[in-house]
Amino acid sequence: MxxxxxxxxxxxxxxxxxxxxxxxxxxxxxxxxxxxxxxxxxxxxxxxGPDTEGGTVSTLRMMVMEAELAAARREIAELRRKTSGGGDDATFERGFQAGQRYGADRAAADLREQAFRRVKELEAELEAFRAPLDWVDVAERYYTKFRRGVNAAFAKGLLYRASVNKLMPADQAELRKFAATVERKAKRAKASTAEHAAP
Known part of the structure; x- marks a missing residue:
């Protein structure tokens, strides 16, 4: 080894x-x-040779993937904006008359789905370059938050995979996103208490 x-x-x-x-x-x-x-x-x-532990080649590859990830997220936002019903009535009327509205919506939904898949793939690839977290602790907090509701089975599976050290890169990306959200909320709460404490 x-x-x-x-x-x-x-x-x-x-x-x-x-x-x-x-x-x-x-x-x-x-x-x-x-x-x-x-x-x-x-x-x-x-x-x-290339350094897989954070050298210049790895850093460059990570920066390229982060740029691709940002581009995919912008593409999703643009597709949402285009299909959110923000167009004028004349445009919709022309689309319905031509019988193409359903096809355009379906095509936009397919493009959104491809962009979502690309975002997930890029997040999983980026996990290989990021510093590891305490996965079991983060998974326990994730399970505590989502143990009831739609994500209960996924949260339980995530906790199990973290406890046996079998997390997939997509699992790590999900837990990292959750940890970042919790950290941002904690910083906001700390900042607001500091504002209220100061005279």
């Missing part, structure tokens, strides 16, 4: 290879090679 690759420590050890003392430089290269082997990489891959 390979260890996680610590890029910062690897770079620090490798910087010692520039030493004027040959023994120190050789020891640094050997230590860097050992760190790379422990992570399941060759020394060349560790020096030049």
């Amino acid at each position: 390979s260890k996680p690759f610590d890029r910062a420590k690897f770079n620090k050890v490798l910087s010692l290879a520039e030493s004027d003392h040959d023994a120190e430089a050789l020891a640094a290269v050997r230590k860097a090679a050992a760190m790379a082997r422990a992570a399941g990489l060759s020394l060349g891959e560790a020096v030049n």
